[in-house]
Amino acid sequence: MPQSSPARFSGDFPPFQQRHLISIADLKQHEIVDLLDRAERMIEISRQERKSLPTLSGKTQINLFFEPSTRTQSSFEIAGKRLGALVVNMSVKTSSVSKGETLVDTAATLNAMRPDVLVVRHSAAGAVELLSQKVGCSVVNAGDGAHEHPTQALLDALTIRNHKGTLAGLTVAICGDIANSRVARSNLLLLGALNVRTRVIAPRSLLPAGIENLATEVFTDMKEGLKGADVVMMLRLQHERANGKMVPSVREYYRFYGLDEEKLSWAKPDAIVMHPGPMNRGVEIDPAIADGERSVITDQVEMGVAVRMAVLDALLPARNEP
Amino acid sequence: MTRPLIIDNARIVDPASGTDQLGAVLIEDGRISDLVLGGPAGVPDNAEVINAGGLILSPGLIDMRVFVGEPGKEYRETLASAGAAAVAGGVTSFVMMPDTTPTVDDGALVDFLIRRAEVQSPARVLPAAAITKGLAGKEITEFGLLREAGAVCLTDGAQSIQSASLLRSAMGYAANFDMPIVHHVAEAGLVGDGVMNEGLFATVLGLKGIPREAETIPLARDLQLAALTKVRYHAAQVSTAGSAALLDAAKTRNPSVSAGISINNLCLNENDIGRYRTFFKLSPPLRTEDDRQAMVEALKAGIIDTIHSDHDPQDSEVKRQPFAEASNGAIGLETLLAAALRLVHSGDVDLSTVLRAMTVRPAEILGLDTGRIARGAPADLILIDLDYPWQVTEKTIRSRSRNTSFEGARMQGKVIRTLVGGRTVFIDEA
Numbered sequence: 001m002p003q004s005s006p007a008r009f010s011g012d013f014p015p016f017q018q019r020h021l022i023s024i025a026d027l028k029q030h031e032i033v034d035l036l037d038r039a040e041r042m043i044e045i046s047r048q049e050r051k052s053l054p055t056l057s058g059k060t061q062i063n064l065f066f067e068p069s070t071r072t073q074s075s076f077e078i079a080g081k082r083l084g085a086l087v088v089n090m091s092v093k094t095s096s097v098s099k100g101e102t103l104v105d106t107a108a109t110l111n112a113m114r115p116d117v118l119v120v121r122h123s124a125a126g127a128v129e130l131l132s133q134k135v136g137c138s139v140v141n142a143g144d145g146a147h148e149h150p151t152q153a154l155l156d157a158l159t160i161r162n163h164k165g166t167l168a169g170l171t172v173a174i175c176g177d178i179a180n181s182r183v184a185r186s187n188l189l190l191l192g193a194l195n196v197r198t199r200v201i202a203p204r205s206l207l208p209a210g211i212e213n214l215a216t217e218v219f220t221d222m223k224e225g226l227k228g229a230d231v232v233m234m235l236r237l238q239h240e241r242a243n244g245k246m247v248p249s250v251r252e253y254y255r256f257y258g259l260d261e262e263k264l265s266w267a268k269p270d271a272i273v274m275h276p277g278p279m280n281r282g283v284e285i286d287p288a289i290a291d292g293e294r295s296v297i298t299d300q301v302e303m304g305v306a307v308r309m310a311v312l313d314a315l316l317p318a319r320n321e322p
Numbered sequence: 323m324t325r326p327l328i329i330d331n332a333r334i335v336d337p338a339s340g341t342d343q344l345g346a347v348l349i350e351d352g353r354i355s356d357l358v359l360g361g362p363a364g365v366p367d368n369a370e371v372i373n374a375g376g377l378i379l380s381p382g383l384i385d386m387r388v389f390v391g392e393p394g395k396e397y398r399e400t401l402a403s404a405g406a407a408a409v410a411g412g413v414t415s416f417v418m419m420p421d422t423t424p425t426v427d428d429g430a431l432v433d434f435l436i437r438r439a440e441v442q443s444p445a446r447v448l449p450a451a452a453i454t455k456g457l458a459g460k461e462i463t464e465f466g467l468l469r470e471a472g473a474v475c476l477t478d479g480a481q482s483i484q485s486a487s488l489l490r491s492a493m494g495y496a497a498n499f500d501m502p503i504v505h506h507v508a509e510a511g512l513v514g515d516g517v518m519n520e521g522l523f524a525t526v527l528g529l530k531g532i533p534r535e536a537e538t539i540p541l542a543r544d545l546q547l548a549a550l551t552k553v554r555y556h557a558a559q560v561s562t563a564g565s566a567a568l569l570d571a572a573k574t575r576n577p578s579v580s581a582g583i584s585i586n587n588l589c590l591n592e593n594d595i596g597r598y599r600t601f602f603k604l605s606p607p608l609r610t611e612d613d614r615q616a617m618v619e620a621l622k623a624g625i626i627d628t629i630h631s632d633h634d635p636q637d638s639e640v641k642r643q644p645f646a647e648a649s650n651g652a653i654g655l656e657t658l659l660a661a662a663l664r665l666v667h668s669g670d671v672d673l674s675t676v677l678r679a680m681t682v683r684p685a686e687i688l689g690l691d692t693g694r695i696a697r698g699a700p701a702d703l704i705l706i707d708l709d710y711p712w713q714v715t716e717k718t719i720r721s722r723s724r725n726t727s728f729e730g731a732r733m734q735g736k737v738i739r740t741l742v743g744g745r746t747v748f749i750d751e752a
Contacts, residue, residue, distance in 0.1 A: 025526070104642055124644030125528035126598030145646065147528030182528060209531055210522025 013038055016314035020132050020139045023148045024189040032154070032193055038310035039158050039303070046082065046306055055313050056085035059116040063089045064106070065142070066122040071277055072142050072151075075301070076119045079308035085116070103127055107134040116316055120144075125182075138315045140308075146180050152276050153186035155307040157194070159300050160231055163272050171197040173225055173267070174215075176235030176257060176284050177242065179208040183276045184235060188214045201225035203257065205246040222257060226266040233274040234259050237284050250283050260286040264294070272296045325370050326350045327744060332374035332705065334359065336381060337678030338694035347379065349701040352743035357697060374705055377738060380677050381693050382414025382702035383659060384684040386504070386582055387558060387630040389479070389651070390447075391722070392438075393431075394423025399635040399722045401435070404655065405443025407720040409748040411656040412737035413631070414702035415446040415692055417504075417684075420457065421479035427452035427463045429471035436472050444747035446702070448474040448688070450504065453492050457481045462492050465499050474688045477504035477558065480605065480634075480650070484510050486543055493551035502554040502687060504582075505544055507565075508605065512536035517646045519592045519607045527598065529645060532607050538564040545572040548579050556687055557581040559632065561606040563616035570625045580687050581625070584632035585654060585661045586727055588617055594727070600641050600648035601727045604632070618670050621679060627687065629679040631658040635723030652727040657714060659706070661728060663735035666708075673708075701744035710736040710750075 013034060018026065027035075045053055061080040065073050073089060080087040092106065103122065110118065117138040120128045125145030132139035143149040161167050172191055178184045178200050191198050192214070200207065200215040201222055212218050219225030226232060239250050247253045254260075259273065273285075273295045281287040289295060327349040334345045334357075341359065348356035348366070358364075365371060385408065391398035408416055418435065420426035426435065432449045439447035451473035455461045465476060476496055483489045483505065496503050513536045518524050520531025541557055545568060548555035557569065559582050569581050586604055591611045595602045602608055620626045634651025641648050654661075662680065665671040685693030692702045712718075714728045740748035 103644065122644065124646050126646075127644035129597055130642075130644055145528050145644075146530075185526070185528060208525040209520045210525045213522050214525070 013314070015317055018315065021150050021311055021315060022129050022132060022139065022141045024150045024153055024186045024193070027193070029193050032157070032190060035154055035307070035310050035314060036158050036161065038314060039154070039306040042306040042309040042313075043303070045309070046302070051082050052084060053082065054084045056080065056083035056316055059085045059316055060114070061085040061087045061117045061119065061312065062110055062113075062115045063087065063119045064092065064110065064121070065090070066092045066103070066120075066127070067143070069121055069143070071301070072121065075304045076142060076308050079305050079312055082305070083309055083312055085312070103131060104134060107131045111135040111137070117312060140311060140315065143182055146182050146185070148186045149182040150186050151304070151307055151311060152183050153190040154311070155300055155303040156187055156233065156274060156276070157190055158303045158307055159274065159296055160272070162299070162303070163296055164230060167191075167194050167196050170230040171199065171228055172231040172233060173199040173201055173229040174233045174235065175201040175222065175225070175259065177206045177237050177246075178202045178211060178235070179206045179246070180238060181235050185214070187233065199225050199229065201257070203247060206242070222263050223266050226263060229267040229271055231274060232259060232264065232267050232271055234284050236276065236278065236280060239280065239283055254283060258282075258284055258286065259289050261289065264289060274300060276300070324351070324744070325368055326355075326366050327370045327372065328365055329372045329374055329379055329703070329705070331376060332379035333376055334379050334695060335673060335677060336695040337674045338381070338682040339696065340674070341695065342674060344376070347695060347703070349741075349744040352701055352745070354695060354697055354699050354701050357695060378706040378708060379695070380704050380706055381681040381695055382704050382740065382742065383412050383680040384688075384690065384693050385413045385416040385630050385633065385655065385658060385680070386628050386684050386688075387419065387584070388416040388633040388655065389419045389421055389635065391635060392422065397722065398637055400442065401439045401447060402442040403720065403722045404633070405439070405445045405447065407653070407655040408443070408445035409740040409742065410720050410737065412659045412704040412706065412740055413445055413655055414704070414740060414742045415448055415690070416655070417448045417450050417474060417688070419479040420450055420452040420477065425452050425456050426450070427455050427457070429464065429467040432468055432471035432473045444742060446692075446742060450475050450477045450479070452476070453478045453483065453503065454488070459483045459485065459488065462488070462495060465496055465501055469499050469501055474690070475502040475504050475556070478506065480506060482506045482508040482510065482540060486547065489544065490547050490551060493547055493553040493555065497551050497553040500554065502556055504556045504558050506558040507537050507540040507544060507560070509536045509540045512539065515646070517603060517607075518595060519609045521592070521610065523592050523595070527595070527645070534562040534564055534609070537562055537606055538568060541565050541568050545569070545579060549576050552578070554687070555579045559584050559587070559606060559630070560626065561587045561609050561617065562613055566616060566620035566625050569620070570623070573625065580627040580683070582628040582630055583617055583621065583626050585629055585658050586632060586652065587614065588621065588629065589661045589664055590614070590727060598645040600643060600645055601652050601725050601729065603645060603648050603650055604652060604727075605650040618665060622671055622675060627679060627683045629658075629662055629676070631655050635721055636725045637723055641725050652725050653719070653721045653723055654726070656720060657726060657728045657733070659737060660712070660733035660735050663708065667734055701741055703741045704737050705739040706735060707738050708735045710734070710738070712736055
């Protein structure tokens with residue numbers, strides 16, 4: 001069957017109904033699956049000799065990072081460039097006082113440059129949502145405070161699906177600083193939407209109020225929580241901030257919540273280990289585990305590019321093209 | 323001498339006396355000189371007559387918590403704009419918080435405000451003075467001199483005094499002068515970086531929560547210190563069922579404690595925040611629907627004495643921000659009555675209870691002669707059309723700031739005419 005536009009790789013996917021990607025909570029189950037399927041094909045592209053598709057040719061993508069992140073920013077940059085977009089990186093250094101001012105002002109300024117998509121990271125929850133209300137283009141949330149990091153959850157789901165063949169019937173344990181983690185929130189929402197069994201494991205001081213409504217099960221003990229887990233997802237502990245308040249010390253945290261050989265042995269024998277990065281080796285994870293054979297952390301990075309290609313491709317439909 | 327004025331054919335609702343029946347009020351020299359219930363009044367020669375057409379005649383509202391930008395932040399609100407907003411909302415007197423620039427912590431400033439408000443504001447402005455210099459929570463102010471200058475009560479406004487020993491001194495010293503202490507209860511450490519009610523909704527939004535204990539812990543402390551010092555103590559605003567329980571227990575032993583609530587905590591809940599709507603970022607934070615209902619019950623039970631607007635004008639610079647970085651506060655003078663009437667229309671609270679909390683109770687707590695329809699009382703009166711439908715829109719707002727938490731809300735019930743000291747200061751044009 002001939003495709004309407006041979007140049008469009010994603011021509012055989014139904015049009016994506018969202019304009020922005022701010023929150024996993026906005027996505028319906030079929031939209032999540034759709035994005036994962038699209039990403040699957042972007043993996044193929046990324047593994048080719050010639051890693052490019054012209055679907056975003058002529059479009060402008062601005063990466064607006066109010067919070068530094070080499071990893072996520074370059075992932076979005078590569079994703080945009082592989083699809084042929086003109087990608088501009090803007091790192092906005094802000095003092096805590098003038099953050100919001102910069103945000104609304106920057107939104108107006110950037111909007112006048114007529115970008116097609118803004119990829120935004122900000123330290124305040126809701127900042128990306130606010131910005132999306134002030135601009136005329138698509139907006140992708142690259143992480144807003146402790147709210148959401150939707151592309152991370154998508155790439156995590158894609159990584160799991162590729163390693164386990166399916167998401168159905170799995171048990172995913174998310175361990176560590178749940179209270180301050182946007183990665184945890186997006187993952188709980190996404191996995192919950194796909195009916196994956198989720199567990200959170202953390203000391204009480206790192207569990208946010210109402211978490212029992214977001215995760216299938218809540219544990220404060222790693223042994224109980226990891227039992228029977230198919231996936232062990234470790235979170236970064238912001239130990240500079242947590243030390244002495246949320247947890248007494250790094251060594252105590254590592255003793256009880258750091259993933260080492262012994263703790264990993266409580267999970268299923270074929271359990272995979274994930275981490276959104278950047279890792280604190282020796283804080284939340286034993287270096288031997290992080291770099292070991294059950295770690296899929298570098299796969300996550302690869303899936304990250306594919307997922308972001310899929311998201312950009314889905315959000316910027318062909319109708320804008322001449 | 324001005325002409326006598328008769329408001330005839332009015333449904334007189336006066337919570338102070340329990341009156342709710344048709345009648346007429348005679349006003350001479352700014353005061354209520356006669357009251358006739360149940361039948362038409364005799365009309366003196368040369369009197370001006372207003373036929374109320376059966377509308378409700380209530381004492382004008384006394385709003386115990388209003389922030390004004392003057393002096394220092396006149397772009398947010400002036401005495402004139404706050405006064406205009408007040409009388410349009412049926413508020414004939416309001417207590418002005420000392421959170422200005424400079425802070426109202428000196429008798430000269432109280433005097434300045436009173437003089438200026440007399441000229442600028444159609445509503446009576448009752449300055450509250452700071453408990454501590456600069457609202458810094460360190461050194462107490464000159465309570466005696468502030469009272470002489472005309473301050474009606476002592477409060478640190480939006481600030482909460484953290485030191486129990488300082489608060490104890492302040493309460494003891496305030497008791498000397500029979501000055502009420504009005505205190506916002508918030509434990510700074512537990513509030514921390516919190517920006518909304520702690521719970522599932524805050525977690526989903528990725529926002530830091532404020533636990534209920536940030537209110538109940540300092541309230542328990544304050545109530546014990548109030549009993550110790552025999553001060554007249556008013557918890558400025560409460561928002562949780564736990565606070566109601568503490569107040570209920572304290573009030574049985576100590577009749578000189580009382581408590582207020584913001585209309586926002588009576589009418590709204592945390593779900594109104596939706597997707598980071600900063601006009602709903604308030605202190606105390608909007609709580610859950612269960613908390614709101616508990617507050618309505620506490621109002622009915624008399625545990626909560628007063629309802630105020632917590633009118634807090636903020637410009638868009640500080641409100642159009644990511645939620646955690648936006649300022650607290652919403653305006654409310656113009657919507658106070660209509661929002662309170664929602665509770666009446668829904669059948670939750672009767673009219674007299676709602677009006678009592680905005681008329682005679684604040685008057686009693688502050689020692690004012692307003693807030694009642696009685697012979698000799700100042701003729702601060704409002705005519706209310708209980709069913710008048712209207713919508714809150716940016717265009718209708720008289721306040722200089724636009725940060726209303728009732729933007730676009732459909733209201734039922736409105737003030738048709740407002741009199742302060744017998745003089746009509748507002749008539750609804752529609």
